[in-house]
Amino acid sequence: MSKTKxxxxxxxxIPEILMTEIINLETAYEKYKxxxxxxxxxxxxxxxxxxxxxxxxxxxxxxxxxxGAKIYLKREDLNHTGSHKINNVLGQALLAKYMGKKRIxxxxxxxxxxxxxxxxxxxxxxxxxxxxxxxxxxxxxxNVYRMELLGAKVNSVxxxxxxxxDAVNEAMREWANRTEDTLYVLGSVMGPHPFPTIVxxxxxIISKEARQQILEKESKLPNAVIACVGGxxxxxxxxxxxxxxxxxxxxxxEAAGLGIDTDKHAATMTxxxxxxFHGMKxxxxxxKNGQIAPVYxxxxxxxxxxxxxxxxxxxxxxxxxxVPITDExxxxxxxxxxxTEGIIPAIESAHAxxxxxxxxxxxxKDEIIIICLSGRGDKDVASIAKYRGRIINE
Amino acid sequence: xxxxxxxxxxKKAFIGFLTAGDPDIETTKECIIAMEEAGADLIxxxxxxxxxxxxxxxxxxxNIRALESETCLDDVFKLVKSVRTKTxxxxxxxxxxxxxxxxxYENFFKTCKEAGVDGIIIPDLPYEExxxxxxTAEKYEIDIISLIAPTSHERILxxxxxxxxxxxxxxxxxxxxxxKEITTDVESIVKLVKExxxxxxxxxxxxxxPEQAKHFSQISDGVIVGSAIVKIIEKYGKDAPEYVYxxxxxxxxxxx
Numbered sequence: 001m002s003k004t005k006x007x008x009x010x011x012x013x014i015p016e017i018l019m020t021e022i023i024n025l026e027t028a029y030e031k032y033k034x035x036x037x038x039x040x041x042x043x044x045x046x047x048x049x050x051x052x053x054x055x056x057x058x059x060x061x062x063x064x065x066x067x068g069a070k071i072y073l074k075r076e077d078l079n080h081t082g083s084h085k086i087n088n089v090l091g092q093a094l095l096a097k098y099m100g101k102k103r104i105x106x107x108x109x110x111x112x113x114x115x116x117x118x119x120x121x122x123x124x125x126x127x128x129x130x131x132x133x134x135x136x137x138x139x140x141x142x143n144v145y146r147m148e149l150l151g152a153k154v155n156s157v158x159x160x161x162x163x164x165x166d167a168v169n170e171a172m173r174e175w176a177n178r179t180e181d182t183l184y185v186l187g188s189v190m191g192p193h194p195f196p197t198i199v200x201x202x203x204x205i206i207s208k209e210a211r212q213q214i215l216e217k218e219s220k221l222p223n224a225v226i227a228c229v230g231g232x233x234x235x236x237x238x239x240x241x242x243x244x245x246x247x248x249x250x251x252x253x254e255a256a257g258l259g260i261d262t263d264k265h266a267a268t269m270t271x272x273x274x275x276x277f278h279g280m281k282x283x284x285x286x287x288k289n290g291q292i293a294p295v296y297x298x299x300x301x302x303x304x305x306x307x308x309x310x311x312x313x314x315x316x317x318x319x320x321x322x323v324p325i326t327d328e329x330x331x332x333x334x335x336x337x338x339x340t341e342g343i344i345p346a347i348e349s350a351h352a353x354x355x356x357x358x359x360x361x362x363x364x365k366d367e368i369i370i371i372c373l374s375g376r377g378d379k380d381v382a383s384i385a386k387y388r389g390r391i392i393n394e
Numbered sequence: 395x396x397x398x399x400x401x402x403x404x405k406k407a408f409i410g411f412l413t414a415g416d417p418d419i420e421t422t423k424e425c426i427i428a429m430e431e432a433g434a435d436l437i438x439x440x441x442x443x444x445x446x447x448x449x450x451x452x453x454x455x456x457n458i459r460a461l462e463s464e465t466c467l468d469d470v471f472k473l474v475k476s477v478r479t480k481t482x483x484x485x486x487x488x489x490x491x492x493x494x495x496x497x498x499y500e501n502f503f504k505t506c507k508e509a510g511v512d513g514i515i516i517p518d519l520p521y522e523e524x525x526x527x528x529x530t531a532e533k534y535e536i537d538i539i540s541l542i543a544p545t546s547h548e549r550i551l552x553x554x555x556x557x558x559x560x561x562x563x564x565x566x567x568x569x570x571x572x573x574k575e576i577t578t579d580v581e582s583i584v585k586l587v588k589e590x591x592x593x594x595x596x597x598x599x600x601x602x603x604p605e606q607a608k609h610f611s612q613i614s615d616g617v618i619v620g621s622a623i624v625k626i627i628e629k630y631g632k633d634a635p636e637y638v639y640x641x642x643x644x645x646x647x648x649x650x
Contacts, residue, residue, distance in 0.1 A: 004522070013491055013518045015448045016553075017543035017564060159454060160445060169447050176448070177568035179545060276491045277445065279518070289466045290496025291444040 004193035005281075007316060009309035012192040014172070014279045021179040026194040028099045033201065038098060045090045049123065050080045052087075052205065056213035056370070061340045069223065069363035071356060073343070073373045074210045074238060083346065083375030084206060084234040085116035089185060091202035093120035096183040103127035103182045107171040109136055109164035109230065110301035110348065111143025112375055113187030118152035120185075128152040131171040133163040136300045139383055161294045164230075164304045168278055188231025189308035192279030196308050203237025210370055211241045218368060224249040224359070227372035228351040229322065230266070230302035232311045234374035239320060249321070252311060253351040255297035256324030266295035268307045269315055269322035282309045298327040298387065301348040301375075329354040331387055334377060346375030347384065396512040396537045397484040398559040401436035402594040407560075407616030408433060408607070408646045409596055410623055411488065412638075413440035413456035415465025417631050419473050425627060428639040430483045433646035436560075437477075438515065438618065441470050441489035448517035450571030452621040455628060467497055474509040486513035486539060486559070491526070499527050503534040513537035513559040521553050542587065543567075544578045554590040561587050561595040563614065572621050573600030581613045604648035611649035619645060 004011055012022060032038040046052040055075040063071045076084035089106075096104050104126050108114030114130040121128030130147055134156045137144050147154050160166040168191075175184040186195045189203070207225075214222055225242055227235035229252040242248045257265035265271065265285075272283040277292055285293040285305040297303045314320035330347055333354035338344045345353055352371050360369055377384075385392045401407045410429045414422050426437050442460035446453065474485060487506070494502045494516075506514070514536055519526065524538065531538050537559030542550055544567055554561060563583055565576045580597055587595045597610045598618030610617045626641055627634040 012520060012522050014520060015517050015543070016520050016541045016549075017448075017545055017567065019520045019522070019543075020545045020547055020549060159451075165445065169445050172447050173450075173569050179567075273496075276495050276518070278447075284492075286492070286496065290493040291461065292492070 006310045006313035009280065009282050009312040010193055010196060011281050012279060013276050013281065014192045015176060017176045018179065022192055025183070028095060029194055029198055032095060032098055038094065042091055042094055045094065046087065046205065050086045050090060051078065053209045054078055056210055056217065058217070059341050062337070065340060066357065066360040068360040068365065069367040069369045071360060072214065072368065072370045074206060074370055076206060076234065076372060076374050077345065077349070077376035081116045081119050082378070083112040083116065084203060084237060085113045085187060086119070087205055087237065088187070088199050088202040088233060089113070089116040089120045092183065092185040092198065093117070093124050093126060096126060096185070097124050099183065101126070101181055101183045104185045105129045105131070105171055105174055105182055106185045106187060107131045107164065107167035108187065109167065109303055110299065111136065111140040111147070111379065112301060114147050114154070115143055115150070117185050118147040118150035121152060122150045129174070130154045131157055131167040131174065133157050133161070133167050135162040136164065140300055140379060143379055164300065165292065188233040189236045189310060190231040190278060190280060190306060196280070196310055199233050200236045200240060200310060203233050204240040206234065206237035206372065207239060207241035210238060214368065214370060221245050221248050222368040222370045223363065224251055224369045226251045226253065226352045226356050226369060228253045228302060228348045228374060229307060229311060230255070230304045230348065231306070232308040234372050236308060236310060238370070238372040239314070243319060250314065250319060251355060252320060252322040253325045253355045254322055255299055255302035255351060256326045257296045257298070259326055260324050264296040265324070266297045266303050266305065267324040268305060270324045277306060280309045282306055282312045298330065298383070299347040299351070301346070302351065323355055325351040325354045331384060333357060334380070334384055343373070344377035345373055346377050347380040349374045396535055396559060397482070398436065398486070398512050398537055401484045402560065402615050405435065406611040406649045407435040407594070407596060408642065408649060409436045409438055409616055409618040410434045410642055411438040411440060411618065411620035412623055412627060413442055413453065413460050414470040414473055415442055415460030415463050416456040416624070416627055417459050418463050419465060419469055421632050421634060423473055423476055424635040425638045426477050427480055428635040429642045430481050432639045432642035434483070434642050435616065436484045436486065438486050438488050439470065439474070441467060441487055441493055443490040443493055446490060448569055450569040450621060452624050452628070453570050456624045467493060471505050471509045474511055478510040484512045485510065486515055487511055488515040488517070491516050491519050499530045503530045503536050506536050507534040511536060513539050515539040515541070515562060517541065521549065521556070542583060544583070550583065550586050551590060554587045557591050557593040559593065560615070561591065561593055562618065563587065563595055563597045565597050565599045565601065565610070570599055570621055572602040576600050576606065580610070584614045604644055607645045608648045617649060
């Protein structure tokens with residue numbers, strides 16, 4: 001396997017203008033990933049700023065209600081800024097600092113990665129600019145203000161479908177404009193090498209903790225680990241340290257929107273084809289001419305037409321499986337977890353909760369499911385109310 | 395060897411870019427003929443793509459208009475075949491990698507050869523990934539045009555060594571688009587390229603005035619102009635060929 005690829009997936013399909021900087025990033029990451037001072041600094045931030053380790057919570061009410069497998073929630077929603085995104089951002093922002101960069105830029109869909117990036121920039125004294133599709137700035141208006149409050153400049157992207165894909169395009173264009181003092185802090189396990197590896201490594205702390213926590217609590221490994229996938233960073237994070245435990249089923253839940261038989265979905269694994277886009281060879285939703293397709297999901301964070309290359313590889317080798325979850329199923333799970341456990345999940349994470357609800361009842365009572373609760377749902381409350389026909393002011 | 399060297403024989407080359415299907419294939423064909431008649435030496439035809447990440451706002455607009463008129467690769471091949479009945483001017487494609495990956499490399503380059511395409515520029519296929527298409531392109535004698543950017547530094551050596559057709563020197567940081575001033579030290583990049591290869595070197599990105607064209611043609615083998623032409627097509631639509639002719643003539647005169 002080439003070092004830039006996972007099987008046939010991955011690579012570095014980006015303009016020449018960015019190549020030198022991508023190679024600089026790779027060199028810097030190789031240098032610092034095993035550097036004692038870098039790791040001490042990062043661990044300090046993760047512990048005392050982000051609040052790690054995150055809890056592995058036994059969802060007793062949900063377990064009793066579903067009357068099957070034991071359900072645990074890996075509570076990434078309890079991290080500072082409210083999602084798993086901070087794990088990667090602290091790593092990359094610190095790396096930017098070590099590389100002598102003055103400025104970080106990032107794309108965002110739901111706004112979680114943008115908020116996390118703006119937060120890290122404020123903390124570490126870096127300039128910050130966020131690119132967000134105009135459509136997303138409307139459905140996640142609260143997060144736009146939050147980023148501005150943190151001192152970031154938010155650019156509303158009006159090209160293309162005005163969502164996450166276009167935000168990535170615009171962030172790449174801006175990076176090509178200014179690499180010397182700027183690092184692009186990519187938010188998911190996607191894009192050109194080395195981003196899929198860097199982001200996965202920084203997110204793998206989720207499964208490093210979860211594996212140890214479940215062994216402490218149950219003295220055995222889980223039967224299934226479930227996470228939502230857009231680009232796939234929280235899923236890669238919670239899968240990674242279980243990949244060699246062949247008995248643990250790894251399941252990614254992608255956004256089926258209004259249904260995979262409609263044209264309103266973002267189900268890359270179910271409906272996509274192999275292609276090359278955003279710096280990587282992977283699977284993409286695209287039309288018959290290879291034009292990247294407009295995708296749809298109620299969840300801005302899963303509204304992306306591609307998926308990280310390592311996921312495409314895990315699918316191809318059969319190590320992980322990927323299932324589509326509709327808007328309706330996700331919204332029901334959003335409401336279910338709120339009422340059952342008193343935990344309001346991000347609508348993205350609710351896709352994983354929905355699949356657990358489907359499979360838990362038919363599993364044995366001594367079997368275990370871990371759900372990656374990748375983020376908190378406060379940001380989604382207004383749009384879920386709207387989905388249910390109630391208009392409320394945020 | 396492809397046809398491309400003819401564009402640089404005993405002259406400085408003017409290379410004009412437009413996007414196929416903007417606003418429709420017939421207008422594109424007329425604009426190509428107009429450019430050739432106005433003295434252009436090589437035509438660069440953009441194959442429309444939904445997400446052209448190396449393009450600025452002007453060429454992004456051209457891609458959107460071309461896709462709105464439902465231009466697909468087969469239409470672009472038909473366009474080239476039709477242009478070939480009128481002129482032998484060297485033609486290169488500019489395309490992102492996904493539409494041709496989707497079409498199938500073998501099928502794509504075979505059809506390029508049949509249609510009379512001489513070379514191809516792929517902004518999202520850097521040196522490291524060139525193997526993806528290299529052998530297929532060679533088999534059908536289609537030159538892969540290499541790009542060199544202001545950030546390429548020590549990469550220039552390996553890129554230039556491998557160059558075919560012409561070397562596309564990117565004048566500025568960022569994406570395509572007209573610029574008032576170009577501050578990069580392009581001259582020393584050209585010099586370095588010249589030490590390594592005999593393949594002609596042309597400069598593009600940002601060039602839009604006759605003064606810029608004159609200056610950059612003096613320090614290289616030719617200039618590439620895209621956004622300024624696309625802007626004219628955007629403004630005049632189906633009536634663009636006449637205005638494109640006048641503009642290209644003025645630019646070409648400036649570099650002779």
